[in-house]
Amino acid sequence: EKSIYQKGLNYERPPFTFLSSNWESRASDVLSATSKGYLIGNAGTGETARKNTDAFKKWSIVPKRLLQTKGLPALQTTIFGEELQFPIAAAPVGVQRIFHPDGEEAAARAAAENSIPYILSTASSTSIEDVAKANGTGVRWFQLYWPDNEFSDITISMLNRAKKAGYTALVVTLDTYILGWRPSDMDNGYNPFLRSDQIGTAIGLTDQVFRRMFKEEHGVECEEKLSEAAATWARMIFPGQSHSWEDVKILQAHWDGPVILKGIQSVEDARMAAQIGVQGIVVSNHGGRQVDGGVSSLGVLPRIVDAVRACGGNDKIEILFDSGVRCGADIAKALALGADMVLVGRPYIYGLALGGQAGVGHILKSLLGELELTLHLAGISSVDKEHLNRDVLVKEAD
Numbered sequence: 513e514k515s516i517y518q519k520g521l522n523y524e525r526p527p528f529t530f531l532s533s534n535w536e537s538r539a540s541d542v543l544s545a546t547s548k549g550y551l552i553g554n555a556g557t558g559e560t561a562r563k564n565t566d567a568f569k570k571w572s573i574v575p576k577r578l579l580q581t582k583g584l585p586a587l588q589t590t591i592f593g594e595e596l597q598f599p600i601a602a603a604p605v606g607v608q609r610i611f612h613p614d615g616e617e618a619a620a621r622a623a624a625e626n627s628i629p630y631i632l633s634t635a636s637s638t639s640i641e642d643v644a645k646a647n648g649t650g651v652r653w654f655q656l657y658w659p660d661n662e663f664s665d666i667t668i669s670m671l672n673r674a675k676k677a678g679y680t681a682l683v684v685t686l687d688t689y690i691l692g693w694r695p696s697d698m699d700n701g702y703n704p705f706l707r708s709d710q711i712g713t714a715i716g717l718t719d720q721v722f723r724r725m726f727k728e729e730h731g732v733e734c735e736e737k738l739s740e741a742a743a744t745w746a747r748m749i750f751p752g753q754s755h756s757w758e759d760v761k762i763l764q765a766h767w768d769g770p771v772i773l774k775g776i777q778s779v780e781d782a783r784m785a786a787q788i789g790v791q792g793i794v795v796s797n798h799g800g801r802q803v804d805g806g807v808s809s810l811g812v813l814p815r816i817v818d819a820v821r822a823c824g825g826n827d828k829i830e831i832l833f834d835s836g837v838r839c840g841a842d843i844a845k846a847l848a849l850g851a852d853m854v855l856v857g858r859p860y861i862y863g864l865a866l867g868g869q870a871g872v873g874h875i876l877k878s879l880l881g882e883l884e885l886t887l888h889l890a891g892i893s894s895v896d897k898e899h900l901n902r903d904v905l906v907k908e909a910d
């Protein structure tokens with residue numbers, strides 16, 4: 513990560529010279545109206561998305577001096593028993609080929625190259641297996657959009673494929689059994705999940721179980737009815753109704769690695785997750801793309817951390833966090849408030865849109881570089897909880 517800022521120190525320019533404050537607008541310039549609307553758009557008026565980013569400004573880091581700090585801070589961490597170089601991962605983001613022709617493969621390559629776990633979305637525009645190939649020896653996790661129990665064959669088939677392709681953890685997204693009220697997509701008449709050339713041909717049509725089910729129902733191969741197959745697939749992964757806590761057991765039974773519940777915002781749900789014995793949660797509101805008017809994700813993080821840690825007996829549950837992370841200092845604040853790991857969402861997709869694999873790499877390096885310098889200059893020698901905790905923050909008055 514030093515490579516980015518050392519270039520600056522040597523008066524050299526990095527491959528992309530944009531700053532964190534304008535990644536979004538630079539990416540907007542190169543995207544089609546529909547892709548831009550999908551990436552930047554939020555639910556409703558965007559109130560919750562704004563709250564997500566504003567929430568970071570309510571906390572400030574208090575730098576400490578004359579600590580005889582030697583060397584740069586330690587960024588490595590252990591999560592789900594896996595030793596990682598950095599406490600961040602690439603959040604699951606669907607249909608990445610609409611942002612760059614190399615899509616998920618470019619992002620998965622960049623993640624591996626920078627030692628960052630890549631979380632593949634069920635709504636991927638590239639198959640589970642091809643992304644695994646691109647990711648190589650990198651750490652990869654699979655995010656599940658969870659079909660209705662009626663289609664549990666499809667769920668199990670995806671889990672088996674993911675396991676076989678080396679995805680080590682299962683991230684189950686709970687907040688998107690139907691897409692939120694998203695004015696930009698509605699204005700553009702846009703639903704990427706119904707595009708047969710994107711989602712349909714990726715995981716859906718490469719899934720043998722789906723192919724068999726489709727043929728039974730329609731009497732023809734899915735290629736012969738591409739758009740219908742894509743619509744069927746979209747219906748399966750967005751069933752329109754939520755599962756139950758009891759149903760989580762089905763997933764636990766069919767997955768032998770860590771199960772992580774994504775989309776937790778309430779203390780009660782976090783406690784429940786700890787009780788049923790999943791290995792992790794992602795405190796997330798999907799970047800404010802689902803429930804507008806909902807609370808900010810960072811706002812609920814400390815309460816959830818306290819509740820889960822107070823549960824006792826299950827202190828092994830890992831707390832991941834996303835929604836609104838835009839710079840290195842944001843990562844530091846989320847970790848200080850008790851997150852074990854931070855997922856980066858939109859920023860790496862801005863990099864993908866602007867420069868494919870190199871663009872994603874640049875964003876990841878920039879975020880890590882800024883995190884490293886921020887901690888170093890604040891006198892924080894490690895991302896571990898002993899050094900990076902609430903004592904380094906003050907809450908600004910409202």
Ligand code: FNR
Binds near residue numbers: 550858
């Ligand atoms: C997402 N997110 C998401 N989450 C998920 O579990 N599966 C998915 O397929 C997607 N797809 C997706 C597409 C796009 C364009 C965006 C912006 C987001 C949500 C994502 O994982 C993460 O929770 C948010 O991106 C975090 O919010 P910010 O920080 O990006 O605003």
